[in-house]
Amino acid sequence: MGSHLGVVAGVSFLLLGGCGSETLLAGEGREADVTIDAEARLDADGGMESDGAESAADDAGDACMPVAEICDGIDNDCDGAVDETFDFRSDLDHCGGCRVSCRDLPNAIASCAEGSCRIDACLRGWIDLNGYAPDGCEFEYECTPSATREHCDDGTCADAMDNDCDMRTDDTDPDCECGCVPEMCNYLDDDCDGLTDEDCPTGG
Numbered sequence: 737m738g739s740h741l742g743v744v745a746g747v748s749f750l751l752l753g754g755c756g757s758e759t760l761l762a763g764e765g766r767e768a769d770v771t772i773d774a775e776a777r778l779d780a781d782g783g784m785e786s787d788g789a790e791s792a793a794d795d796a797g798d799a800c801m802p803v804a805e806i807c808d809g810i811d812n813d814c815d816g817a818v819d820e821t822f823d824f825r826s827d828l829d830h831c832g833g834c835r836v837s838c839r840d841l842p843n844a845i846a847s848c849a850e851g852s853c854r855i856d857a858c859l860r861g862w863i864d865l866n867g868y869a870p871d872g873c874e875f876e877y878e879c880t881p882s883a884t885r886e887h888c889d890d891g892t893c894a895d896a897m898d899n900d901c902d903m904r905t906d907d908t909d910p911d912c913e914c915g916c917v918p919e920m921c922n923y924l925d926d927d928c929d930g931l932t933d934e935d936c937p938t939g940g
Contacts, residue, residue: 807834825851842872863901877903894918894927 800814805821807830822830828838831848838846838853843862846855846869855864858873865875879901886892886906892899893906896918906918906927919927921936 809834825849838869841869842874844869844872846872863903865903877901879903888928891929894929 800811802814803812805811805813805819807819807822809818811818819830819834822834824830824832826848828846828848830836831838831853832851836853838848841853841855843859844855844864845857845859846853848854853869855869855873858864860880861876861878862873863875863877863879864873865877868874879898881899881901882897883890883892883899886899886904888894896905898905919925919929919931919933919935921933923932925932
């Protein structure tokens, strides 16, 4: 009777002491192999917890946890769509893609149109010489525009001034019938002001 209780106590001790394969004494001089599942473990109540319960817990941990959508290429709000609250065609902060900003172009007032940054105006003293919006108005040029375009009809193409601040003086306007250019001594009204060779010295 005492030997039987000793074996039971030994088995209980080894079961509580660890996992894996253990060799248990089954009476004096005899051995018995008892294998404990290495994938099982004791739960808080002293019972055994199986791999199935652990897998279920892992799956629950992988579930999408909805948060406010941000522009990062991830479905943050778990609705099956990515960055759906952002309009890449017109968003100043995400123009054409996440975090492509049109707000801080150097020396420029800009907008987002059709997914690209566009310079609407340059700050005074600067021009967009290369026509490349991402680097803003990159050329320093002291000029105050008095016209959006030099034109024959208002005389701005023949006043020896850069009225539209494009670094060109007295532009030739292709829409002008006469094609205004600065006056030359050629018996023609080159500058379209109704006078011919008015600036030329008189012969004598």
